[in-house]
Amino acid sequence: MNLEKSLRAANRKLLIPYVTGGVTANWTDYLTAYAQAGADAIEIGLPFSDPMIDGSTVQRASDVALERGTTVAKILAEVSTLDIGVPLAAMTYYNLVQRTSPDAFCRALAEAGVGGLIVPDVPLEEAAELEAAAKDNGVDLVLLAAPSTPPARLAEIAARSRGFIYAVSVMGITGERAALADTAGRLAADLKAATDRPVVLGIGISTAEHAVEASRHADGVVIGSSLMRRVLDGATPDEVRDWLATVRTALDQEFAHSLLA
């Protein structure tokens, strides 16, 4: 399923939950649960031993998954049997991508039905080879923009990103935070002024309130650590689905309000 097309088609604020592939034996049940809760796309983390942009929760999820013997191939094999009607994007680090080759990696994604790819340690300067490989295999390479990114560079990221633009809401790593960072609004606004591609805020969006707040500036949100904390604490797919559904509802109500206003 093409990521960008699907997101552009959604007539609501985008909700993109995250799960670490292989974190539990039944980890794909969380994908189903996310879809049931109304996810517009799902980000699947392919665990890496040294996740540079992840906070302790996601790192722990990665460690747990790796200890379970998780590999990229196993995750993709499981994913390829699913049919949940929601586009998927893989999130991982470049060492895993280049281990075989960017091309082989993207081909494997595409074959498993994963239409997007997010690699936070590949900035613009280092992206060319991966961009080409993704394109060749029909995978949308999602680029990240940060509060520290200067305007001209923001424009180039917006232009080269595919699927959506991942707007990093805060100067920091993944993890739950008390409030949405001030930087989120300005970054989303700057990006939206530069492109008509979906702009999605991620990192540090921990509650329905954060999501609602973020959705006022951006086209949607990624929610990661606050879901993974629940998963690590033993929440069942149903429990996680119920919580995510409340976020969905809050986003939809806010969107309805904004249309009326």
Next chain:
Amino acid sequence: MNLEKSLRAANRKLLIPYVTGGVTANWTDYLTAYAQAGADAIEIGLPFSDPMIDGSTVQRASDVALERGTTVAKILAEVSTLDIGVPLAAMTYYNLVQRTSPDAFCRALAEAGVGGLIVPDVPLEEAAELEAAAKDNGVDLVLLAAPSTPPARLAEIAARSRGFIYAVSVMGITGERAALADTAGRLAADLKAATDRPVVLGIGISTAEHAVEASRHADGVVIGSSLMRRVLDGATPDEVRDWLATVRTALDQEFAHSLLA
């Protein structure tokens, strides 16, 4: 009692036992015991905290005495009440001698009836002031000669020493040894060639056999550590006397033999 005169008058090999002043409450009983066993003179150690030439036995005796609150004044006070008919020599280190002044120190010795003084850390070069003070107070300052002392210096030591010449039998510190050192004989012979003053071997003379062997070269012996070990191990004055008497006998028999030979 004049030390040198008394020693010269003895018509036998000289036996000079040692005791650390204050080592036990009844330490003066050992003086009496030594006299009864046939000592020709007695060396009384005035304990010092850092006894440079003493081995572990005598150092321990010094530490025990100091812990008992022993002082030079107390030792001399006790000595001055004795009348055992044997000349006494004090053995100590220069810091105690100079604490008041060499003159005051020697006067105190003389007043207590101690006629000799041995200060092993005062070599010829540093002896002048002490020699004068000893002379003024009628105390014999006994100088030491060592196996390492060159001939000219040996002659000067022999000339300036009073009472007797303390021939250090071995390059080392006080303490019991398995055998009399080879160096002992040569040193005693050299000294006897240089002077008609009594030449007494000391340091490392631990048994009657050593004493006999030493007496073949010298005019007599000092016995220290092997007595102090017995005292520290709890031997009574009578027990110590009995052992020392066997040394006396052995010396006398050897002397008789030598006269006959």
Next chain:
Amino acid sequence: MTELSPLPRFEVATAMSEPSEAGRFGEYGGRFVPESLIPACAAVEAAFRSAWADPEFRRNLDRLLAVHAGRPTALTPSWRLSAELGINLLLKREDLAHTGSHKINNVLGQALLARRMGKTKLLAETGAGQHGVATATAAALLGLEATIFMGSRDIERQSLNVFRMKMLGAEVVPVDSGSRTLKDACTEALRNWVAQVDDAYYCVGSVMGPHPYPWMVREFQRVIGDEARRQVATELTTGVPDYVVACVGGGSNAAGTFAGFVDTSAQLIGVEAEGGAAVAFGRVGVMHGFRSLVLQDDEGQIGEAHSIAAGLDYPGIGPEHAHLNDSGRARYVYVNDDEVVAAVVRLARTEGIFAALESSHALAWIIRAAGTGELPQGANVLMTLSGRGDKDISALMEVL
């Protein structure tokens, strides 16, 4: 005063010159960091280019190196060991530099740069603790704060250095993730830099990390090689040594040493720990912001390095070394822990020098190779003795 005069610098020909604009040494290097850090890396690069071209910055750094760090460090002909090995072994004594290793050279440079950039805080990772101590030292000297990330396993192994850092006023943050050693401390330091990039300067401890760090750290460490080049010239009639040997963790003391001899006929040898030998056992990968040779499994998960020397417990190698290896200009070998412990003791007993376990890797290889075709009889050998062994006493107590 002779020892304070600035060093003349040698112009180096082709190898070990500036990396490409993208920070590449051949196919290695680059800037693989999150977008959030791109402006920060660019700012470090710009500041370094301007500082390095600024005679006043160079003068200030040279003066700090001389009056504070004690440079130039001595060059010691090892008399007795040379005779035993049948070679002529010269030791470049970074163990005599302030704080006890070459790490101070780099840190003084970076700390001056941080001040020039208006930063108020240094962040650093550390393995053996030597880079952490050096960073804490430079921070105290220049009135900066310092936060040092250190794997909790290394904290146990290197408690003396932890105490030293605290004495110097630095905060030491234990890192409990992964193997709890240097690589995890690096990851953690990078993560933390993202969050405080306005005030904090990330002071990388070796020739690794995103561009410009591998290049910049090599430039700050080339003082080792430049000094040694001059010193060796007066010790040897041949002017240059036949072999130049240094241990390699990230590879900064080796890079700084090699830089002084890359334009000569000297054979350059980097010695890794067997359990962290990225050249022998690694594959091309991307970690901590750069592409290089990295220990990793078939899946691309980073391997854990194992060495008795905490400072060599790093699964990667600086990108320029990977390039020097490809080009054949330098050769990389490895030794095991037992050889290293024997080398520490041997140097102590023959020369009265107690070397760091890291540095002793270089010596262990020399001892093994001396008299063989790898290092023939009579060879003139310069070895960088990167640090002193005081920090390693508890590690040695366990094995001796």
Next chain:
Amino acid sequence: MTELSPLPRFEVATAMSEPSEAGRFGEYGGRFVPESLIPACAAVEAAFRSAWADPEFRRNLDRLLAVHAGRPTALTPSWRLSAELGINLLLKREDLAHTGSHKINNVLGQALLARRMGKTKLLAETGAGQHGVATATAAALLGLEATIFMGSRDIERQSLNVFRMKMLGAEVVPVDSGSRTLKDACTEALRNWVAQVDDAYYCVGSVMGPHPYPWMVREFQRVIGDEARRQVATELTTGVPDYVVACVGGGSNAAGTFAGFVDTSAQLIGVEAEGGAAVAFGRVGVMHGFRSLVLQDDEGQIGEAHSIAAGLDYPGIGPEHAHLNDSGRARYVYVNDDEVVAAVVRLARTEGIFAALESSHALAWIIRAAGTGELPQGANVLMTLSGRGDKDISALMEVL
């Protein structure tokens, strides 16, 4: 190579010249040893006189000091601490010398002398362990055996240095008598020398012991003062400092430093530990072969010194210091343990230098006196930083 050229030597006028023939500085010094040791002391004196007058010996020693010990050591202007104290404080960095303190200067000299005399073994006492480590080092370097006597209390306090000595191949003999510290180790070393005087050389660790040791050790340590004199001349417009400050245990780093400035207008200040302040609380006495000021009770029993710095735990002071005190050319003061600990931390935090507890006595006095009549605002102060603090970590852990 600039750092290897021999140092020009200053001729010093009257004070701190040779002692009298009997080894006296004023009324202090001498040779109060058992007759057995007289020839040995005389032999050391003769050998030293001949060596010291022999340009080749001097060249060899200078070369060892340069290429092995890392001399000249740096002179560090303390920037931040000077500003806080309102004075101009220059630090002579003996902490950067090989083995971590000034002790190596003296030991290399004596070990070379021992070789010249055909001896095969060095005996030494040690307190903090620095002199023991230096002796073990020189022994290894010159192929001699080493036996180090150390009070069993000090062995507990300074376990790192004990390990270092053993690493270097030395035998460490625990001394259980008396206070089980430095003074007892001295006594024991002297006793042992008697028994092996043919093969063994007694390597005294400070300006103490029988003649010629106090003089000889000062001469071997004057390299500190000579270097500092030249270095200070380029740092100060006045050419010489107003104050020259050093800590005093036996007093060798102070004597070596003072020797470079005794012919100037500089005020010379020696700083003792309160619990070992022989000048303030001692009386004239004779111990360990020399006459000087000694802590002792009314009976003449030697007192036990107490200091957090094992190297200052000595109840006496070198005879030349007692004489400099009598003549007024130098002044002796003392500080307590609390001031010393505060000084260690302060220097670490302001200058990034972790000084030995011994050395920090000098700094503690400077901190206390700065801005008072004793050490006025604006004064130029040279302080000898005699050693590094790594050895003191366990002592500091107990109090910090």
